[in-house]
Amino acid sequence: MNILFVADPLESFKIYKDTTFVMMREAQRRGHSISACEPQDLQWQTGGVVTAQVRDIHLTGDKTDWFSVSQPLFANSPRALKDFGAIIMRKDPPFDSEFFYATHLLEQAEREGAKVFNKPRALRDHPEKLAIMEFPQFSGPTLVTRSAEAIRRFHAEHKDIILKPLDGMGGMGIFRVKEDGLNLGGIIETLNKNGAESVMVQKFLPEIALGDKRVLVIGGKPVPYCLARIPQGGEVRGNLAVGGKGVAQPLSNRDREIGEALGPILAARGLLLVGVDVIGDCVTEINVTSPTCFQEIFDQTGCDVAALFIDALEAALAV
Template sequence: MNILFIADPLASFKIYKDTTFAMMREAQKRGHTVSACLQQDLMWQRGAAVMADVRDITLTGDAVNWFDETGTRPVALKDFGAVLMRKDPPFDSEYFYATHLLEQAERDGAKVFNKPRALRDHPEKLAIMEFPQFIGPTLVTRSAADIKRFHAEHQDIILKPLDGMGGTGIFRVRPDGMNLGSIIETLNKNGAESVMVQKFLPEIVKGDKRVLVIGGKPVPFSLARIPQGSEVRGNLAAGGLGVAQPLSKRDFEIAEALGPILAARGLLLAGIDVIGDCVTEINVTSPTCFQEIHDQMGFDVAAMFVDALEAALTA
């Protein structure tokens, strides 16, 4: 089977930790062939199938020059055994348009994972609204007055933009309310953009856990991303320390409740972020942490993912 990965530039991969690389490596190990393209390589013209300029690649096993490639060639997405959308956030207008091209490719007969409509329907911050039983006190608003009221009620809060990634744009405001007005103005652009506000969860000191769900089933280990020093963010991109650990009873409860629902909607892979006992985000664009869990716990997450991919294609 030939698998197409729509991803960021291959030269930008940090292969010692990159999840898309782990997927490629496992696919090639099983005898599948691997191709890659960028989101901007997608193209559609009336009367034809959705196409992409793709490169066929072979993983070399070398830590530096980690792949060999052919030149680009135009291929219809429907001609691949599977198409994996692994473009990193942000979920901007171009990503949105790409999901429509991928949905047209599905009409052509392509098998796309995660399903394009499901990507659009599950913005990573707002997807938690459907599951209030698993989240902490949360507010989504443009209103400065609403945010100040929420702060007065909960005292210690986190504010974040709806389109942020990797911990960017996250602020903590403590009971003294220091700089709250300025932070609101920065995030909501003077009322032009919505902001998510959540009660601060002190359990963050034990980590922001990434709980992976593959084919509706939980990976039995999470990666707890633990803030370092005076930092409030546990994101690895913000300097957090990643510590793999077995899922807690509550983690399993959350994953087993959400997993089948997400899978039924075409989300083969999702990353549920959990602080303490509360879900804070549901990541569906390009969830990570495969290699960290494998390296620390010995559990082969990439193998579980490719098992689920192969099963989905024969279902």
């Protein structure tokens, strides 16, 4: 089978931690061939099908020159997406307008016969912060609003809060405001841009000291281990991108309960891979665009998450 990965530039991969890389490696190990392109390489024209300029690649096993190209980009005519055995959408956030347009092109490719994971419509329907609204039984106190006054009321009620932009990633733009309310007005103005943009506000969960847990759900089933991303150096954010320490650990009973409750629902919508963020007992985000942490979990526990993912991919294609 030929698998097309729609991803960021291959040259930008940090293969010692990149999840898309280990997906590719496991797929190649099983005898599948690998191709890659970026969202900007997708195109459609009246009377035709969705195509892309792609590179056919082979993973070399070398740490520096980690891939070789057997089919250079633009060497031949664009190729129809429907002709690939599977398409894996792995473009990293943010979910901006171009990502949105790419999902529409991929959805057209689905109508033409392509098999895309995660499903493009599901990517659009599950914004990673707002997706928790569907599952309030697993979420802590949360407010989504443009209103500065509503945020002030929420702070007065909960005393210690976290504020973050809806389009943030990697922990960027996250603020904590304690009971004294220091600089709350300035933070609101920064995030909501004087009422022009919505903000997510959540009650601060002190369990963050034990880690912001990434619970991976593959094919509707939770992976047995999660990665707790533990804040370092006085930080309130555990994200690896801002220096959090990743510690793999078995799922708690609550983690498993969350994964088993959300997994089948999300899988039925075409979300083959989901990363559920859990602090303490509460879901804070549901990541669907490009969930990570495969390598960290494998390196620390031996649980081969990439193999579980390719197992689920092959099973989905066999249906």
